[in-house]
Amino acid sequence: MLTNIGVPGLILIIVLALIIFGPKKLPELGRAVGTTLKEFKRSAKDLVDDDDDSEEKGENKEIKRIK
Incomplete structure (x- = not known):
């Protein structure tokens, strides 16, 4: 949508x-x-990192169950 500007x-x-x-308020x-x-980028990155961590922990649990 913004690419057409x-x-x-x-x-x-x-x-x-x-x-x-006005020029004083704009900065x-x-x-x-x-x-x-x-802040939005940091929060999104934290959510992705948390998901990756939880997936890795889940894989480790499955490996332990198999052993």
Whole structure:
């Protein structure tokens, strides 16, 4: 969906954001979005790591049962 936005569309979005939020508020919003994305990535990575750990433990239990 966002891949169809070209350079003119991106410039339009930036200009609208400057008009709506103003130049003083825009950096604060950018920081907030960046922090939110960082936390989301960290949480998603932790979930994937937890799933991998639980699968490895499950495989180890099956190996122990066979022995």
